[in-house]
Amino acid sequence: VSANTKSIKIVLAEDEPLIALAYRQALTYHGFDVVVAKDGRETLLVVEEEHPDLLLLDVIMPHMNGIEVLRALRSNPELQDLSVIMLTNLGQPSDVEDLEELNASAYLIKANLSLEDLVGHINRALEGVTGRLRV
């Protein structure tokens, strides 16, 4: 467990319970402080309340989808610079196009991503490595 990740707070927006369980457990194991939100509306509330260092944002969620959440965040001056990693299982080229303007640190296909891969992407995003990444 890396010592410098101890105080890093991550909001995990994921409506699929089993995926949320695995991500939460792995990230906690690696020393991150994880708060889970189960839908888009809850994500906005939790992010405003917790001011995390990074948001892991699922695209398909109830109430508000990830793209709507990201648009809302980018229009809020306090949260517009928040590091966001988009997670999805859609993976169509047109889905990525929609996200280009919203400045996500990475756009990842969940099915292609191991837990170790996810931790690697989080560390890179936190180090400020930007640019659209597709896995």
Next chain:
Amino acid sequence: LVGCGGVFFVVCVCFFFLCVFVFFLICIIGSILDITQQKELERAKDKFISLVSHQLRTPLTSMRLLTEMLSSGYAEELTVSQHEYVQKIESSTVRMIQLVNEILGVSSIETGRLNIHATETDVSALIRGQIEEIAPLADETAQTVTVDVTLFSQIVHNLLTNAVRYTLAEGTVISVAFEKTQKEYLLTVHDHGIGIPKEAQQHIFSSFYRANNAIKARGDGTGLGLYLVHLVLDMTGGKIWFNSKEGEGSTFYVSLPLGGMANNQTNKMFIQEGHA
């Protein structure tokens, strides 16, 4: 143009021009309707692929992550045999995900909505990266070409994977070359594997097709690898062909124009319409 004959002539001319006008109007409306229907169909296909993709990948993701938690020590320790079984479930799940990805990749490209992000790329390094995933490297010289990295990686990966999968004798050399000729860039992948039987050669780029000797040698292929390579090259201005003899091996050639990969989808859609 005097008297009734003249009037009749003018009426005929007017009628002729009216018919021509109506004919062209029908053609234009027909074309507009045709394009609209085609676009609607493309949008529906796109949406369907997205939906299927999400529905298939989500339970597979849960399986993959939960088995990884068991096998990588995030949960309680397993016995040796439990660990072995869990690893087998995990590798099968990853294989299933790869299969779903391949099918979705093909479907996505078949809709004709392939996005090509061609950039100046050191293809030698790219090929080296792909080789290193599969086998140790022999030789390398830098070569910069404008390609879509994801698509070109897919092409190289599929050709190398086939060469390795169907070369059964251990220690056999598989050679890869990338060169610039006067007309084009040429990628060559040569193996001494099982080769392609003569009767199978005309079908080798068809979707889900596998030659009988390939099925016997390896039961786990999908028959989509070469189809995908052919499809991508067709849409990006490249070409693929091969020489092969059963029992002796195969050489696959991929050519790219000197300008690199480019969007050739207008032609593709035209060809699809022509066949329809």
